[in-house]
Amino acid sequence: MTDDRSAAGGAGPTHPLQIGDYRLFMAVRFAGSIATLSVVVVLGWQVYDVARSAYEMSRAAAAFQLGILGAVQFVPIFLLTPFAGVASDRFDRRKVAALSVLVDSGVAAVLAYATHMELLSLPLLFVMAAMHGTARVFFNPAMSALAPNIVPAKLIPRAIATNSIAGQFARVLGPAAGGLLYTVFPSFPYFVALVLLALSAGILLMIKPPRRPHYDRRINPWKQALGGLSFVWRDRFLFGAISLDLFAVLLGGVTALLPVFARDILQVGPEGLGWMRAMPAAGAGIVALWLSWKPMEHNVGVKMLWAVGIYGLATALFGFSHSFALSLLLLLVLGAADMISVFVRNSLVQLNTPDEMRGRVSSISGVAISASNELGELQSGIAASILGATGAVVFGGAGAILITLIWAAIYPEIRNARTFAPAYREKSKGAAEEGAKT
Structure with missing residues (x-):
């Protein structure tokens, strides 16, 4: 898997942070997440505000523009995911991720200039959102596949939780900083993001080149991509966990x-929006801290099902709230529940996937996450244009609870799962071998 490059002594590292390359990896996750989330929260505010002010749209019509914002980010993710997975398995994963970060820095630069010069329009904002989606579709699988090249297999669950701490607290700071900086000077969040993304690209290249997995270049890339799809499809536990989170x-x-x-509705402005965007990450960060100290090991399937159900309940209650404090609390609970689901799913992907397929499987998991996020934004925008924002959120939360009950019934592998890997590893290896032959 990987050798210990920085731990002292012969016993090997006992925590991922003892590994120098992992600390660099964490720094990229932290700085990159602050930058991109700051951009995303301001971008969402600008789309809605420009639609309402410059285009004089109604609340329902402007909410629908937020749905379009999610759709234009998802289109490149849907189209390019097979190639992103192959690129992560075929080329240096550090360089793939660094190039993606540089593309994102270009997006930040354009938005900084357009905001400063007051040249914003919905078409420009949508094009930049699509470019952001293009960058992330290559960045996420490359980073997910790189981590197991740095950390020994026995430390992967702890590494996932530790990495989530940095990522989730960046999700607290990023949106909050974006909202606060925007109130000071509208283009300031984009300039800060540009600097952080450029630093992230440089840090990525400081990580020692990982050992390249075996990759048969004679096989058509489409067949290689289908091998990853076949692997996920054949493993019911893995497919059930990914699809549960997706829907x-x-x-x-x-x-x-x-x-x-x-x-x-709450009338708290862009600063309040920043805190609202930060609260789910704060809840997730608290859970990540707990999991980094005491990783989940038993009854993982049932815990994931309960977490998704609580996520849906908190979402529905948020829709009814007209109190800013209560809304923040519900978003905190929502994020904490979602973190448990993320932890289980990511552990499954990392522990049950051979290294030579990890980029492709990570990209499939990534497109499921993106589909749930970006297409979820489209669904929310359409539902809000019909039911209103409150109705759309309540309907969505109830739907998430229903999906959890259905998945618990049709995927007994999930509710019967006691641990992450032992009962499934041999089956996963067989599925990988069959998938690689397709």
């Missing part, structure tokens, strides 16, 4: 409509 968040996602609640 639950697709229905229960509230993020896209937060600008509506911030501007027109």
Whole structure:
């Protein structure tokens, strides 16, 4: 898997942070997440605000523009995911991720200039959102596949939780900083993001080149991509976990409509929007801290099902709230529940996937996450244009609970799962071998 490059002594590292390359990896995750999330929260606010002010759209029509914002980010993810997975398995994963970060820095530069010069329009914002989606579709599988090249297999669950701490607290700081900086000077969040992303690209290249997995270049890339799809499809536990998260968040996602609640329902402005975007990450960060100290090891399937159900309940209650404090609390609970689901799913992907397929499988998991997030934004925008923002959020939360009950019934592998890997590893290896032959 990997050798210990920095731990002292012959016993090997006992925690991922003892590994120098992992600390660099964490720094990229932290700085990159602050930058991109700061950009995303401001981008969402600008789309809704420009639609309402410059285009004089109604609340329902402007909410629908937020749905379009999610759709234009998802289109490149849907189209390019097979190539992103192959690129992560075929080329240096550090360089793939660094190039993606540089593309994102270009997006930040354009938005900084357009905001400063007051040249914003919906078409420009949508094009930049699509470029951001293009960058992330290559960045995420490359980073997910790189981590197990740095950390020994026995430390992967702890590494996932530790990495989530940095990522989730960046998700607290990023949106909050974006909202606060925007109130000071509208283009400032984009300039800060540009600097952080450029630093992230440089740090990535400081990581020692990982050992390349075996990759047969004679096989057509499309067949290689289908091998990853076949692997996930044949493993019911893995497929059930990924699809549960996909459909639950697709229905229960509230993020896209937060600008509506911030501007027109709770009336807390862009600063309040930043705190609302930060609260799910704060809840997730608290859970990640706990899991880094005491990783989940038993009854993982049942815990994931309960977590997704609580996620749906918190979402529905948020829709009814007209109190800013209560809304923040519900978003905190929502994020904590979602972190448990993320931890289980990511552990399954890392521990049950051979290294030579990890980029492709990570890209499939990534497109499921993106589908739930970006298409969830489209679903939320359409639902809000019909039911109103409150109705859309309540409907989505109830749908997430229903999906959880259905998946518990049709995927007994999930509710019967006691641990992450032992009962499934041999089956996963067989599925990988069959998938690689397709």
